[in-house]
Amino acid sequence: MSSKPIGFIGLGIMGAPMAKNLLEAGFKLIGYNRSPEPLETFIGHGGKRAESPQAVAERADVVITCLSDTDAVREVVQGSDGVLNGIGEDTTYIDMSTISPTATEDLAEAVTDAGGNMLDAPISGGEQGAIEGSLSIMIGGDPEELDAQRDVLNVLGDRITHCGPSGAGQTTKACNQILVAAQATAVSEALVFAQRAGADLEAVIEAISGGAASCWTLENRASRMIEGNFDPGFFASYQYKDLRIASDAGEAFGAPMPQTSVTHELYKAMENTGRGSDDSSGVIQVLEDLAGEQARKD
Structure with missing residues (x-):
C-alpha cells in the first residue's frame, strides 16, 4: 500500500471510478463531494470522508479535483473552505476537470503562492476509460512534478502526455x-x-x-x-x-x-x-x- 495520502474531490460519473481505481491500487484516499450519495459509495470502497475541500487538503500530499466547470473548480480551490486554505509546503494539486486555460494559469499562480505545485491534467476517454483506468491524460505544468506523480496518474490512464506549462493541458x-x-x-x-x-x-x-x-x-x-x-x-x-x-x-x-x-x-x-x-x-x-x-x- 502506498503511504502517499491522496485527496479526491468530485466523485461523479468520472471521478467515482477513478477514485475506486486508486483505492484498489493501494492508495489511501480522503474524499469530498457536494452531494452525499457518491461519498457514501466511496467510503464503502475504503475511502475516508472529509467535511470540506480545505479538510481534504490538510490531510493529503496530493489533491485531485474532477469537477464540472471552471466556476466549480474556483469555488473548491479558492472558496472560504477551499483547497488553498489547507495545502502545505509542497502539496501537489492536480486538476483533472475540463476548464478554461486562462483560469488554469491563474489558479496555478495562486497555488504556487500558497506553497504548493499544480498540474492541470484534463482527461479523455469517457466513463468507460475512467472505469478501465485507460484515460488519456493531458498535462500542463512542471515536468519534474509530473514525474513525481506518475505513480498516481499511471493508475488512471495509459496515455500521459506532457503538453507544456500551466494551462497547456487544458488547451x-x-x-x-x-x-x-x-x-x-x-x-x-x-x-x-x-x-x-x-x-x-x-x-x-x-x-x-x-x-x-x-x-x-x-x-x-x-x-x-x-x-x-x-x-x-x-x-x-x-x-x-x-x-x-x-x-x-x-x-x-x-x-x-x-x-x-x-x-x-x-x-x-x-x-x-x-x-x-x-x-x-x-x-x-x-x-x-x-x-x-x-x-x-x-
Whole structure:
C-alpha cells in the first residue's frame, strides 16, 4: 500500500471510478463531494470522508479535483473552505476537470503562492476509460512534478502526455473536444442524410467504418445512435460547456473557429431542448428535428 495520502474531490460519473481505481491500487484516499450519495459509495470502497475541500487538503500530499466547470473548480480551490486554505509546503494539486486555460494559469499562480505545485491534467476517454483506468491524460505544468506523480496518474490512464506549462493541458483538451464534437456532429449529419435518402443505416455504418471516414464516434457510438440509445457516457451538457471553453479560448487567442461555432450552437440546442443529460452523441436528435425524421434502424 502506498503511504502517499491522496485527496479526491468530485466523485461523479468520472471521478467515482477513478477514485475506486486508486483505492484498489493501494492508495489511501480522503474524499469530498457536494452531494452525499457518491461519498457514501466511496467510503464503502475504503475511502475516508472529509467535511470540506480545505479538510481534504490538510490531510493529503496530493489533491485531485474532477469537477464540472471552471466556476466549480474556483469555488473548491479558492472558496472560504477551499483547497488553498489547507495545502502545505509542497502539496501537489492536480486538476483533472475540463476548464478554461486562462483560469488554469491563474489558479496555478495562486497555488504556487500558497506553497504548493499544480498540474492541470484534463482527461479523455469517457466513463468507460475512467472505469478501465485507460484515460488519456493531458498535462500542463512542471515536468519534474509530473514525474513525481506518475505513480498516481499511471493508475488512471495509459496515455500521459506532457503538453507544456500551466494551462497547456487544458488547451490540449479544448483541441480534443473540438475534434470529438465535430465527429459526433458529422456522423449525425451523415446518418440523417442516409435516412432521408433511403439507405440501410447499418450497411452505411459498416461500409464507411473501414475507410477514411472511420473515427471514434463511428466505431463506438453510431450503432447506438440509430437504436436511439443515448444513455450517457459523457453528458451533452458537458460537451456544450467544453465547446464554450474552446470558443472563449479561441476568441482570447485570436484563433478562427467557424466549425466549432456551429457545433457549439447544436449542443446549445440540446441543452435548450432538455437533452443535456443525454450522451453527447445524442446531438443527432437536433439534426433529426431539423429533418423532421428520425434516423433509426428498422
